[in-house]
Amino acid sequence: MGLHEIALIGIVLLFVLMFLRLPIAFAMFIVGFVGLIVTASLKAATNVLSADLWDQFSSYSLSVIPLYILMGEVVYRSGITSKLFDAAYKWIGHIKGGMAATTILASAGFASISGSNSATAATMATMSLPELKKYKYNKVLSTGSVATGGTLGIIIPPSTVLIVLALQMQQSVRELFIASVIPGVLLTGMLILTVVFICQARPEYGPAGEKYPLKERLLSLLDVIPIFLLFVFIIGGLYLGWFTPTESGAFGAFGAIVLTLLMRRLTWAKFKDAVAASLRSSIMVLMLVVGAMVFGRFLTLTRLPHEVAEWINTLGLPATVIIVCILIIYIIGGSIMDALGFLIISIPIFYPTVLMLGFDPVWFAVILTVVTSMGAITPPVGVNVFIVQGIAKEASLVEVFKGASLFLIAYIIFIALLIMFPEIVLVFIQ
Amino acid sequence: MDVNDTKAPTFVEDVSHEENKVLRIYFQLTSYLNGIMAWVAGIALISMIALIVFNAIKRLFSDPFSGTVEVVGWLAAITATFSLGYAQLHKAHVYIDLLFEKFPEMLQKIVYTIMVAGSVIFFTLVVYYLFQHGLLMKRNGTLSETLQFLFYPFILLCSFGFVGLVLSLIKDLIDCWR
Numbered sequence: 307m308g309l310h311e312i313a314l315i316g317i318v319l320l321f322v323l324m325f326l327r328l329p330i331a332f333a334m335f336i337v338g339f340v341g342l343i344v345t346a347s348l349k350a351a352t353n354v355l356s357a358d359l360w361d362q363f364s365s366y367s368l369s370v371i372p373l374y375i376l377m378g379e380v381v382y383r384s385g386i387t388s389k390l391f392d393a394a395y396k397w398i399g400h401i402k403g404g405m406a407a408t409t410i411l412a413s414a415g416f417a418s419i420s421g422s423n424s425a426t427a428a429t430m431a432t433m434s435l436p437e438l439k440k441y442k443y444n445k446v447l448s449t450g451s452v453a454t455g456g457t458l459g460i461i462i463p464p465s466t467v468l469i470v471l472a473l474q475m476q477q478s479v480r481e482l483f484i485a486s487v488i489p490g491v492l493l494t495g496m497l498i499l500t501v502v503f504i505c506q507a508r509p510e511y512g513p514a515g516e517k518y519p520l521k522e523r524l525l526s527l528l529d530v531i532p533i534f535l536l537f538v539f540i541i542g543g544l545y546l547g548w549f550t551p552t553e554s555g556a557f558g559a560f561g562a563i564v565l566t567l568l569m570r571r572l573t574w575a576k577f578k579d580a581v582a583a584s585l586r587s588s589i590m591v592l593m594l595v596v597g598a599m600v601f602g603r604f605l606t607l608t609r610l611p612h613e614v615a616e617w618i619n620t621l622g623l624p625a626t627v628i629i630v631c632i633l634i635i636y637i638i639g640g641s642i643m644d645a646l647g648f649l650i651i652s653i654p655i656f657y658p659t660v661l662m663l664g665f666d667p668v669w670f671a672v673i674l675t676v677v678t679s680m681g682a683i684t685p686p687v688g689v690n691v692f693i694v695q696g697i698a699k700e701a702s703l704v705e706v707f708k709g710a711s712l713f714l715i716a717y718i719i720f721i722a723l724l725i726m727f728p729e730i731v732l733v734f735i736q
Numbered sequence: 737m738d739v740n741d742t743k744a745p746t747f748v749e750d751v752s753h754e755e756n757k758v759l760r761i762y763f764q765l766t767s768y769l770n771g772i773m774a775w776v777a778g779i780a781l782i783s784m785i786a787l788i789v790f791n792a793i794k795r796l797f798s799d800p801f802s803g804t805v806e807v808v809g810w811l812a813a814i815t816a817t818f819s820l821g822y823a824q825l826h827k828a829h830v831y832i833d834l835l836f837e838k839f840p841e842m843l844q845k846i847v848y849t850i851m852v853a854g855s856v857i858f859f860t861l862v863v864y865y866l867f868q869h870g871l872l873m874k875r876n877g878t879l880s881e882t883l884q885f886l887f888y889p890f891i892l893l894c895s896f897g898f899v900g901l902v903l904s905l906i907k908d909l910i911d912c913w914r
Contacts, residue, residue: 327836328851329829336858355862356869360813360891366805369812372781373788549792552808556788581778585819586828592816593829647830686834 309345313608316341320601320651330647331590334597341604354600362596366552367473371595372588373555374464377540378420379580379587380562381533382429384571389529390415391433396518396526398498403505403512405441406451407498409434413455414494415530417462418537419562422587423645423682427456427690431697444511445701447504450683450709452698453690454497457679460645462490463541464558466591467646467678469551471671473595474602474653479551480544481735486672487541488730493676493720500716532569536561545734591646598650605654615659625663626725632656633677633721640681641688649678672731673724680717683710759910766903770821773900777818784811803883810890817897824904845912852909859902866895 316337323333342351362368381387394411398404413430420426431452438448460467463483472479505512518526540558543549549557566572605611618628635656639648660670682690685707695706724730791804823829836844870891880887 323851324832325835326847326851327831327833328855329831331829332855332858336854339858352861352865356865359862359866360869360894363816363894364809364813364890366809366812369784369808369815372812372815373785376781376785553788553792556785557792559785560789578778581781582774582822584781585774585777585815586823586826589816589819589823590828590830593820642832642834647832 309608310610310613312341312344313605313610316601316604316608317655324647329593330651331593331597334594334601334651338597338600338602338604342600342607345604345607354603358599358603359596362599363592367479368592368595370469370479370552370555371466371591372584373552373559374469375422375466375587375591376580376584377464377536377555377558377562378422378425379584380559380566380572380577381419382416382425383576383580383583384562384566384569386529386533386566386569386571387412387416387429388433389526390533391430391437393523393526393530395437395515396523399515400517401502402509402514403447403501404515405434405438405443406447406501406505406512409438409448409451410455410458410494410497410501413452414458414462414490415533417458417460417465417490419464419533419558420459422466423456423459423679423690424693426459427453427682427693428697430455431694435694435698441513441515443513444508445698446705446709447501447511447712448709449694449698449701449706450712451497451501453683453688453694453706453710454713456690456693457682458490458494458497460679461486461493461672461675463487464555465675466587467649467675468671470591470595470646471649471653471674472551474598474650475657475667475671477667477671480554481668482671483541483551484545484734485668485731486675488733489672489676489720489724492723492730493716496716496720497713500713504712529569532565536565594646594650598654601651602654611655611658614655615662618659619662625665628663629660629665629725632660633673636674636677637681637684640678641684642681642686645678645682645689648681649674666728666732668735669724669728669731673721676717676721676724680714680721683707683713762910763907766821766907767825770825770900770904773818773897774822777815777822780811780814780818784808784815787811803880803885806880806882806885806887810887813890813894814897817894818900820897821900821902821904824901824908848912849909852905852912856902856905856909859898859905863895863898863902866891866898870895 320333320337323337324330339351339355342354391408391412394415395405395408398407398411401407409430413426416426416429434452435448463486465486468482468486469479472482501512536558539561540554543557544551544554563572639652661667682688688707688710691703691706691710695701695703787804787807791801794800836847839847870888873888873891877886878888879885
C-alpha cells in the first residue's frame with residue numbers, strides 16, 4: 307500500500323471516529339499516532355507522544371491561548387456585557403430594527419474581549435432576547451440577529467481561532483489580529499445594515515425604540531469605555547510592538563481582572579468560575595492544536611497535502627476559482643461541525659495549495675474565520691442557531707435558521723468583497 | 737473552582753454493597769484528584785499572568801528576567817495538562833453527535849464504550865511515554881537552555897496530568913453502563 311492510500315485511509319478513519327462521537331482532538335491524536343507507526347516507525351510515533359508532546363504543551367507561543375480566554379471569561383462573568391448592550395441600545399435603538407441592530411453592535415463589543423462564537427451567542431441570547439421580546443420583535447429577526455451577532459466572536463480580535471490559525475500556519479498572531487480589525491468592523495456594519503434593510507421592507511419585524519437625549523447616550527459610554535480602552539491597549543500594544551501576543555494576552559487578562567475589581571463587579575466566586583471555565587475552554591483548544599500537530603506530522607510524512615497542491619496546480623484553473631472551491635468546502639465543513647475543529651483538520655490539507663497559488667497567508671486566515679463562522683449559522687449544524695434556540699425556547703429551530711439565513715446574503719457579499727479587495731485585510735500589515 | 741460539582745454517584749440496585757463502596761471511592765477519588773489538579777492549574781495560570789506582566793513592567797526600568805519564556809512554558813504545561821481530567825469530567829472536549837444520536841440506545845452504549853476504551857488505552861500510553869521521557873531527561877541531567885535548571889519534574893507532572901484524564905475516562909466508561 308502506498309503512502310497516499312495510507313493518508314486517505316487515515317483521513318476517512320478520522321472522520322469515522324469523529325462521527326462516532328470520539329472527541330475531535332482524541333481522534334486526531336489516535337489516527338495520527340497509528341498513522342505514524344504505519345508510515346514511519348513505532349519509535350517515531352512514540353517520540354511524538356513524549357518529546358514532541360512536551361514541547362507543544364510547554365511552548366511559550368501556545369501559552370497565549372488560556373490568557374485571552376481568561377480575559378474574556380472575567381469580563382463575561384463580571385456582567386459588563388449588560389452595559390455594552392445598554393450603551394449600544396441608547397445609541398442606535400431608536401432606528402427601525404434598532405434593538406436587533408443593538409444586539410449585533412453589542413455582540414461586536416463582546417467579541418472584542420471574547421474569542422468565541424458560542425460564548426458571544428449564548429451571552430447575547432440571554433441578555434437581548436427578553437428585550438427583543440418586550441419590544442415585540444419578530445422571533446425570526448430577533449433570534450436570527452442574536453445567532454448571527456455571535457459569529458463576530460471569532461472574527462473580531464482577540465480570537466481563539468485566529469491564534470490557532472496563526473500557530474498552524476506559522477504566521478504572526480500579531481499580524482492576524484491587526485488584519486482582522488477592519489474586516490470585523492466592516493462585517494458588523496454590514497450586518498447592522500441588513501437589519502435596517504429587513505425592517506424597511508418589513509417594518510413589523512422590528513419597531514423602533516425610544517430615542518435618548520445626547521447626554522444620556524454619552525453617560526451610557528462611561529461603563530463601556532474601560533473595556534474599549536482595554537481592547538485598544540492590547541491590540542494597539544501589539545500593533546505598536548510594545549509587547550508580544552503572549553504579553554498582550556497576559557495584560558488583557560490582568561487588565562480585565564483589575565478593571566472589573568475597580569468597577570466592583572468581580573467577586574471571588576465569579577473569579578473562580580472564570581478561571582475554571584478558562585481551564586476547560588483552554589484545554590479543549592490546546593488538545594485540538596496538539597492533536598492537529600500529531601495528525602499533521604502523519605499527513606506530512608505521506609506527502610498527500612503537497613501532492614494535492616501540485617495536482618490542483620496542474621489543472622490550470624484560475625486561482626480565484628480554486629480558492630472559491632476551497633472556501634465552499636469550508637462553508638460546508640463549518641456547517642456540519644465545530645468551526646475550530648474543521649479548521650484544524652483541514653488546514654494541513656489545503657494550506658499548501660493556497661500557498662502554491664500565491665495567496666497571502668494572513669488574508670487566507672482571516673477569510674477562513676469569516677467563512678467558517680458563517681458555517682455557525684448555516685444548516686444543518688449551525689452551532690450558534692442551536693445555542694440560541696436552546697435559550698429562546700419559544701422559537702423553533704426552523705425560525706432561528708430562517709432568521710440567521712436573512713444575514714447569509716450579507717456574509718456572501720462580504721466574502722466576495724474580501725476576495726476582490728484583499729487590501730481590506732492587508733491594509734494595516736503591508 | 738467547583739471541585740465538588742461532579743457528584744458522587746447514586747447506585748443501581750444490582751450492584752452489590754461492596755461494589756458500591758469501591759465505585760464510590762473511585763468516583764470520589766477521581767473527582768477530588770481532578771478538582772485539586774484544576775486548582776493547581778488555576779494557580780499556574782494566574783502565576784503565568786503575574787510573571788509575564790511583572791517581567792514586561794520590569795524591563796521598562798531594568799533588565800528583564802531572562803528565564804521568563806522557560807518558566808511560562810513550564811507553567812503553561814501544568815495549566816494545560818492538570819486541566820485535562822477536570823475538562824473531561826465536564827465534557828469540555830468538542831465532539832460531533834450528529835450521527836451518533838440517531839443510533840439505537842444499545843448501539844450508542846457499545847460504540848461509546850469502544851471509543852472511551854480506545855481513548856483510555858491511548859492516553860495510558862501517553863502517560864507512560866511522557867513519564868519515560870521525563871526519566872530520560874533526569875538520567876541525562878538535561879538542563880534548560882536559559883536558566884540551566886533541571887526541568888524533568890515538570891515533564892513527570894505533565895504525565896501525571898494525563899493520569900487525571902485517564903481516570904476521568906474510566907469514570908465515563910463505568911457511568912455509561914450504570
